[in-house]
Amino acid sequence: MASRRRMLLKVIILGDSGVGKTSLMNQYVNRKFSNQYKATIGADFLTKEVQIDDRLFTLQIWDTAGQERFQSLGVAFYRGADCCVLVYDVNVQKSFENLNNWREEFLIQASPSDPENFPFVVLGNKIDVDGGNSRVVSEKKAKAWCASKGNIPYFETSAKEGFNVEAAFECIAKNALKNEPEEDIYLPDTIDVGGGQQQRSTGCEC
Amino acid sequence: MHENEFHDLSDDADYEASIQHGSASMVRTSSSKQSTSSEPEGSEIVYWKDNVAIHPTQYASERISGRLKLIKQGASLFMTWIPYKGHNSNARLSEKDKNLYTIRAVSFSEIRSIRRHSPALGWQYIIVVLSSGLAFAPLYFYNGGVREFVATIKQHVNLIRSAEDANVFLVNDFQDPLQRTLTSLDLPRAVSISKGTSPSVLAGESPSSTDQDGLAVASLDNSSTNQHKGKQKQKHNDPAHDISIQVLEKFSLVTRFARETTSQLFREHGSGFVSNEREKLVHNSNDPHKVVMTEITKEDPHEVPVASDPLASELEKLSMVWGKPRQGPLGFEEWASFLDSEGRVLDSGALKKRIFYGGVEDGVRKEIWPFLLEYHAYDSTYAEREYLVATKKVEYETIKNQWKSIKPEQARKFTKFRERKSLIEKDVVRTDRSISFYDGDDNPNVTILRDILLTYSFYNFDLGYCQGMSDLLSPILFVIRDESEAFWCFASLMERLGPNFNRDQNGNHAQLFALSKLVEILDSPLHNYFAQNDCLNYFFCFRWILIQFKREFEYDMVLLLWEVLWTHHLSEHLHLYVCVAVLKRHRTKIMGEQMDFDTLLKFINELSGHIDLDATLRDAEALCICAGENGAACIPPGTPPSLPIQDASVYPQLEDEVL
Numbered sequence: 001m002a003s004r005r006r007m008l009l010k011v012i013i014l015g016d017s018g019v020g021k022t023s024l025m026n027q028y029v030n031r032k033f034s035n036q037y038k039a040t041i042g043a044d045f046l047t048k049e050v051q052i053d054d055r056l057f058t059l060q061i062w063d064t065a066g067q068e069r070f071q072s073l074g075v076a077f078y079r080g081a082d083c084c085v086l087v088y089d090v091n092v093q094k095s096f097e098n099l100n101n102w103r104e105e106f107l108i109q110a111s112p113s114d115p116e117n118f119p120f121v122v123l124g125n126k127i128d129v130d131g132g133n134s135r136v137v138s139e140k141k142a143k144a145w146c147a148s149k150g151n152i153p154y155f156e157t158s159a160k161e162g163f164n165v166e167a168a169f170e171c172i173a174k175n176a177l178k179n180e181p182e183e184d185i186y187l188p189d190t191i192d193v194g195g196g197q198q199q200r201s202t203g204c205e206c
Numbered sequence: 207m208h209e210n211e212f213h214d215l216s217d218d219a220d221y222e223a224s225i226q227h228g229s230a231s232m233v234r235t236s237s238s239k240q241s242t243s244s245e246p247e248g249s250e251i252v253y254w255k256d257n258v259a260i261h262p263t264q265y266a267s268e269r270i271s272g273r274l275k276l277i278k279q280g281a282s283l284f285m286t287w288i289p290y291k292g293h294n295s296n297a298r299l300s301e302k303d304k305n306l307y308t309i310r311a312v313s314f315s316e317i318r319s320i321r322r323h324s325p326a327l328g329w330q331y332i333i334v335v336l337s338s339g340l341a342f343a344p345l346y347f348y349n350g351g352v353r354e355f356v357a358t359i360k361q362h363v364n365l366i367r368s369a370e371d372a373n374v375f376l377v378n379d380f381q382d383p384l385q386r387t388l389t390s391l392d393l394p395r396a397v398s399i400s401k402g403t404s405p406s407v408l409a410g411e412s413p414s415s416t417d418q419d420g421l422a423v424a425s426l427d428n429s430s431t432n433q434h435k436g437k438q439k440q441k442h443n444d445p446a447h448d449i450s451i452q453v454l455e456k457f458s459l460v461t462r463f464a465r466e467t468t469s470q471l472f473r474e475h476g477s478g479f480v481s482n483e484r485e486k487l488v489h490n491s492n493d494p495h496k497v498v499m500t501e502i503t504k505e506d507p508h509e510v511p512v513a514s515d516p517l518a519s520e521l522e523k524l525s526m527v528w529g530k531p532r533q534g535p536l537g538f539e540e541w542a543s544f545l546d547s548e549g550r551v552l553d554s555g556a557l558k559k560r561i562f563y564g565g566v567e568d569g570v571r572k573e574i575w576p577f578l579l580e581y582h583a584y585d586s587t588y589a590e591r592e593y594l595v596a597t598k599k600v601e602y603e604t605i606k607n608q609w610k611s612i613k614p615e616q617a618r619k620f621t622k623f624r625e626r627k628s629l630i631e632k633d634v635v636r637t638d639r640s641i642s643f644y645d646g647d648d649n650p651n652v653t654i655l656r657d658i659l660l661t662y663s664f665y666n667f668d669l670g671y672c673q674g675m676s677d678l679l680s681p682i683l684f685v686i687r688d689e690s691e692a693f694w695c696f697a698s699l700m701e702r703l704g705p706n707f708n709r710d711q712n713g714n715h716a717q718l719f720a721l722s723k724l725v726e727i728l729d730s731p732l733h734n735y736f737a738q739n740d741c742l743n744y745f746f747c748f749r750w751i752l753i754q755f756k757r758e759f760e761y762d763m764v765l766l767l768w769e770v771l772w773t774h775h776l777s778e779h780l781h782l783y784v785c786v787a788v789l790k791r792h793r794t795k796i797m798g799e800q801m802d803f804d805t806l807l808k809f810i811n812e813l814s815g816h817i818d819l820d821a822t823l824r825d826a827e828a829l830c831i832c833a834g835e836n837g838a839a840c841i842p843p844g845t846p847p848s849l850p851i852q853d854a855s856v857y858p859q860l861e862d863e864v865l
Contacts, residue, residue, distance in 0.1 A: 018629075041752055042752070
């Protein structure tokens with residue numbers, strides 16, 4: 001029963017409007033990119049089967065509206081999350097500055113049992129734009145912020161070109177799995193939790 | 207039941223209806239002596255009524271007429287309804303249609319209840335609900351005789367009047383508590399009624415007292431309200447309870463009938479059934495007879511439940527088509543007929559009602575939307591409107607210049623402006639770009655969208671811009687085709703929907719709350735299901751509410767839906783009944799598959815593009831009428847799109863809102 005409960009890993013994608021949350025999700029799940037995505041109203045999610053350490057999980061990826069004004073809905077959508085993905089647009093300074101707000105808002109609304117250790121992953125998206133010439137947030141700056149927040153794993157991505165998206169979500173899935181330690185004791189010993197953590201520290205940290 | 211309780215079952219309405227239709231009150235006695243070779247051995251026909259019809263397509267002119275019989279065999283009573291052979295009122299109705307509706311000797315042991323409907327105008331009809339929860343299509347008594355029908359049944363089987371609704375007759379005992387819950391039947395009270403302790407029992411004995419004002423006196427438009435009044439007299443404590451039974455019977459059971467019976471009949475009658483034929487029948491919007499048919503059905507505000515509507519291959523679609531038939535859109539000539547020589551709309555109520563039932567033709571929308579959105583007053587003249595348009599154009603340009611005149615240097619010191627502009631620019635390029643009006647690179651209409659939204663964020667600086675607004679503006683600009691006019695129409699709409707976009711989301715929460723209350727009275731099992739599954743926040747309907755179903759239908763359907771909603775005919779909050787209607791259509795799936803919040807949200811999101819607007823509007827209308835004042839009471843004053851109670855310009859959430 002415990003392992004069954006564990007099959008689902010819930011991931012929330014947050015970030016300013018237009019940073020590419022929907023595109024990242026669709027690129028990862030459907031390997032498709034469209035210029036025609038509409039602004040997300042409310043929330044939606046896609047699921048994908050993932051294999052971590054020889055076990056299959058269902059990754060449930062929640063895409064949310066980016067406008068601050070809709071945050072009051074978070075209470076319903078964030079609950080039970082196993083990992084939170086913070087996305088910003090490397091070409092928009094403000095979207096980077098808002099990462100902290102999104103992080104704090106998430107912790108308030110989702111109120112995870114162990115906020116200090118709740119897994120986040122940060123994605124700097126749209127690195128393809130203008131060949132990188134319009135970029136305003138450097139990788140160094142982003143990594144520094146991630147380090148200051150408890151070594152949040154950081155990935156630079158292009159949802160449009162599919163760059164680094166798979167790797168990012170692999171890391172996201174592993175972190176989500178790591179978030180449910182109390183369930184682990186019920187799991188068959190085919191899963192080595194310690195090994196998973198180890199892999200995370202090598203595979204995800206940049 | 208004993209003969210001396212016979213009068214319990216009669217009332218004024220029955221009496222009047224039988225007089226009105228010249229009902230052959232001798233039918234029962236005369237027919238009871240008859241017997242035909244087709245009937246089983248040892249059986250006796252105890253009731254026989256000709257010209258009892260089914261309306262398979264909502265249009266009375268397309269009825270299938272037949273003969274209704276009650277047959278006694280031993281201790282059992284059976285009911286049959288056999289359509290006449292080669293007696294079609296409409297040539298397009300095939301023999302297969304007839305077979306579909308034929309009722310072949312159903313035993314009363316299988317019947318749960320009979321609901322009697324006595325519209326003030328039009329024909330009395332009954333709906334027979336089986337204990338399985340299935341129901342037969344309504345049977346219209348063209349020659350009257352409902353009262354005798356019920357009375358005859360009462361002579362042979364245990365029949366009691368429901369405590370909840372004097373028009374519902376319960377045929378069998380309800381031992382199963384689940385069924386009792388489902389139909390909201392309160393057995394002890396029903397029994398006490400039959401013992402004569404309720405005022406409703408007296409209705410038949412003192413015709414002047416109880417039901418008279420409720421059922422006998424009614425005009426075209428308020429008859430349904432009157433029926434509610436009549437019904438309310440019957441209920442004792444819980445209005446929600448009362449509605450529940452009515453709605454459940456009409457919706458879920460009828461729906462189940464549609465689905466289950468139809469699939470059964472499909473099997474029974476083999477593959478020869480051409481569903482397309484029926485689809486044409488029902489959706490014959492180009493049919494020249496349509497206006498005439500509509501006229502006829504207008505006579506009956508309760509024009510109702512064709513329970514079985516087996517038209518498409520998707521069984522989901524078969525359910526509950528039972529509101530008023532919808533009409534074709536309002537065209538130029540008809541629109542002109544609503545105007546006097548100086549351009550005033552003489553009867554705005556009639557206009558709204560007309561639009562409610564059919565929408566507006568493409569070319570005419572540009573004329574009519576400004577009225578519906580309350581930008582133009584109905585009693586304004588051509589000249590006054592022309593003047594208003596000119597004045598408002600100047601005013602628009604003035605507001606627009608407030609941001610147009612911001613030079614880059616000033617913009618650098620004006621964060622809020624920059625951020626709003628950037629947010630709007632991000633959204634307009636992803637708003638309806640698949641519509642040719644907005645497609646392609648550098649489309650000027652996309653720029654106009656941006657300009658209007660940015661201007662609006664200055665016009666209503668407190669509210670600013672919020673995602674979803676571009677969805678609301680897009681169809682308006684598409685229809686109005688003029689920047690200034692579109693702006694003012696949008697601004698008028700935002701007077702009502704502005705609270706949807708408040709930072710605290712109070713407008714949405716008010717509507718979602720009202721929705722939960724409506725579901726509670728209109729479908730209590732579904733409400734209970736949501737309650738048990740932590741779904742009462744109704745956030746899965748958030749997108750529906752925020753942008754008035756904009757993302758749920760094709761573009762042209764959105765235009766139709768909006769103009770229907772904006773008429774505010776029947777209710778300012780018809781959109782909430784639309785929500786209930788859609789949920790009800792899928793209630794079986796939602797509860798059957800035990801959907802949790804996440805699954806439900808996904809399911810609802812994926813309904814986008816798969817909702818039958820026509821049927822949904824009819825359901826919504828019927829639900830709205832059904833809920834009546836109790837429904838209205840669920841919706842707190844000031845709930846959008848009602849105008850806010852306080853000053854609309856006050857949005858109390860400013861301090862920390864950047865955008």
